[in-house]
Amino acid sequence: MSNKKILIVDDDPDMRLGLHIRLKANHYDVVFAADGMASIAEARKHMPDLIILDLGLPAGDGFSVMERLKANDSLALIPVIIVSARNRHANLERALKAGAMAFLQKPVDNAELLAVIRRALGEPAEPKKLAYLSEPNRRNLLF
Amino acid sequence: MKEKALQILLVEDNAGDARLLREMFSKEKPDSFELTHLLRMSDAVIHLAKGKTDIVLLDMGLPDGHGLDTVRRAHAAAPSVPLIVLTGLDDEALAAEAMKEGAQDYLIKGQIENRALPRALRHAIERHRMQSETEIIRMQQMQFKDEFLSHVSHELRSPLTAIYQFVTILLDRLAGDLNRDQGEYLEIVLKNVKQLQSMINDLLEVTRVQAGKLLIDLERTSIPDAVIYTVNTLQGAAAAKEIALRSDIEGQIPSVCADPTRLQQILVILVDNAIRFTPAGGTVSVQVRMLEEDPNFVVLKVSDSGHGISPDMTERIFERLFQSPDPALAGRKGLGLGLYICKELVTRQGGKIWATSAPGQGAVLSVTLPVFSLPNLIAPAFGGERRAECPITLVVTEIGSETGWLSDEVRAEQSHWARDLLQQCLHSDLDVLLPKMGSTGAVELFFIVAITDDIGGEAITKRICGRLEDRAHIQHPRLTYASTYRSIEAVSRKTNESTAAHLENVATKIQELINEEISSRMVRSEQ
Numbered sequence: 020m021s022n023k024k025i026l027i028v029d030d031d032p033d034m035r036l037g038l039h040i041r042l043k044a045n046h047y048d049v050v051f052a053a054d055g056m057a058s059i060a061e062a063r064k065h066m067p068d069l070i071i072l073d074l075g076l077p078a079g080d081g082f083s084v085m086e087r088l089k090a091n092d093s094l095a096l097i098p099v100i101i102v103s104a105r106n107r108h109a110n111l112e113r114a115l116k117a118g119a120m121a122f123l124q125k126p127v128d129n130a131e132l133l134a135v136i137r138r139a140l141g142e143p144a145e146p147k148k149l150a151y152l153s154e155p156n157r158r159n160l161l162f
Numbered sequence: 163m164k165e166k167a168l169q170i171l172l173v174e175d176n177a178g179d180a181r182l183l184r185e186m187f188s189k190e191k192p193d194s195f196e197l198t199h200l201l202r203m204s205d206a207v208i209h210l211a212k213g214k215t216d217i218v219l220l221d222m223g224l225p226d227g228h229g230l231d232t233v234r235r236a237h238a239a240a241p242s243v244p245l246i247v248l249t250g251l252d253d254e255a256l257a258a259e260a261m262k263e264g265a266q267d268y269l270i271k272g273q274i275e276n277r278a279l280p281r282a283l284r285h286a287i288e289r290h291r292m293q294s295e296t297e298i299i300r301m302q303q304m305q306f307k308d309e310f311l312s313h314v315s316h317e318l319r320s321p322l323t324a325i326y327q328f329v330t331i332l333l334d335r336l337a338g339d340l341n342r343d344q345g346e347y348l349e350i351v352l353k354n355v356k357q358l359q360s361m362i363n364d365l366l367e368v369t370r371v372q373a374g375k376l377l378i379d380l381e382r383t384s385i386p387d388a389v390i391y392t393v394n395t396l397q398g399a400a401a402a403k404e405i406a407l408r409s410d411i412e413g414q415i416p417s418v419c420a421d422p423t424r425l426q427q428i429l430v431i432l433v434d435n436a437i438r439f440t441p442a443g444g445t446v447s448v449q450v451r452m453l454e455e456d457p458n459f460v461v462l463k464v465s466d467s468g469h470g471i472s473p474d475m476t477e478r479i480f481e482r483l484f485q486s487p488d489p490a491l492a493g494r495k496g497l498g499l500g501l502y503i504c505k506e507l508v509t510r511q512g513g514k515i516w517a518t519s520a521p522g523q524g525a526v527l528s529v530t531l532p533v534f535s536l537p538n539l540i541a542p543a544f545g546g547e548r549r550a551e552c553p554i555t556l557v558v559t560e561i562g563s564e565t566g567w568l569s570d571e572v573r574a575e576q577s578h579w580a581r582d583l584l585q586q587c588l589h590s591d592l593d594v595l596l597p598k599m600g601s602t603g604a605v606e607l608f609f610i611v612a613i614t615d616d617i618g619g620e621a622i623t624k625r626i627c628g629r630l631e632d633r634a635h636i637q638h639p640r641l642t643y644a645s646t647y648r649s650i651e652a653v654s655r656k657t658n659e660s661t662a663a664h665l666e667n668v669a670t671k672i673q674e675l676i677n678e679e680i681s682s683r684m685v686r687s688e689q
Contacts, residue, residue: 031320033328034320034324034327037327037331038327040337041330041336044334044336104316104317104319105316106312106316106366108375108377115572120569121569121571125323126319126355126359127323129330
């Protein structure tokens, strides 16, 4: 069975690299976007199984990204998990109404993030065996 | 420059007193004062609403208002207008109370000197203006401080996230093997990252407390579960300091009415503190008992074998930003917010928190929480004796999901607005919205106990359904909402049966129905 594909939308390159290593080690394929505009283009191009979305983004914040995803028939059903440093209390209701499945506050505990991802993808709850990754492919992340 | 005439509102029903006061003003320059005289509080409130009044002279014994209530109403109608109360000679104590309710000053009838009155008014206005300005500045400063704290805390989170991510990547050997020292040092980094994270969370929590935005969801909660969880979580931290961490739970401890997440938060703060203030080799224990003095409460005691707290500090430790002055405890002590947050959380859940200690013999922090008791919860609806044998209706409101699964987040968020909405559909004296009655499977259930027959039950249910429909379309598109009701035959009261025993019987009957409702949905979700 081929790996599930996750689109990470975050303007912080450290965050993208960190999530990439973590998700890759858990057998997910990862693609990236660093701003609101690019995220829609990347979603169309790769048709990911899940989107991890930051709220504070250049060129269209997380809410406007969600609005555009939900307005597009082919993208509307992709589950979205918000991972943001913004105040959870102030943004949770709006995020859920916009169609997000979960709102995780940065810094997100690794186990919690993986559990939420598995649930959103409809995978069994037990953790996959952690893979060892000796040399993360950093070139993919330099854009 | 010509001074604007001072607009005075005199509210006084005694014609004689009013005339005397008028005469006192007659000696002033005619265009410096303008006096409006009203006889009743209701007229005064209307006049104040026009917003043209500079100062109010208020008699405390009006035909449509009495004593302090008059002051409260006047103050509420125009909080920014200074108020002077007029009282009789024997009412000075009452006048002093009026000052607490917002009056600027009081004058005793029959003792007012002619020239003194206008001067008293001018002073009252000036003093009031200065107080309001100071208050506005103080509020602005508070707001600025809260916004600043909130902003800084959020900004700190992003770099902290990156540190956490990469430390855990290294520790999980995702970037290659580590030798023993490297692993150990990275564990130290991770421990400090977590400490920093909890400080940031504390800062944010405090800004929420200050802004009155602390959310608490009461439900039937097990204290032993929370204690065991906390002890397991902090066992590592205790072991690192060679501290023995134990729990001691006495026999059968009933469930309490509390927010399980908040209860855990309280326990973690208390046990974490105890570990921090106990020297290596000491002990920390968490004890759970029924409160001896009152069986309606469970008491949790966290004891340590640390330096103890000096008697004059046992109350001050709950103050915001408190730091122990004890040089023996110098070093890293955190922000001094933990116990302050604890006290806020405990109080908001109907409990108490206090500390007892003898210096050198450790400290004991005690927390009480109310026992979850259906008879106590429904008692207000029965108004003691009065409605003991009235018919009862159980209204059940359900939020479900078309996908068959409600996430914890959707659950929490939906519960908040649903509870608000349900509360608005109730008759506060006759109906009780129960707290969450335990896990309800795939759906979220809300129960209302209403003192009414099935006609009343239908009316409430219709009202709720209407309101739910109004809101449902702007809520989650894939959620379902429903409300139904079940009437309960009046539970007849045996002769010589006490009110408490009768309520107990009624509560048992209600609990049975609630259990039926919950289990029928559990079955449905398993199919």
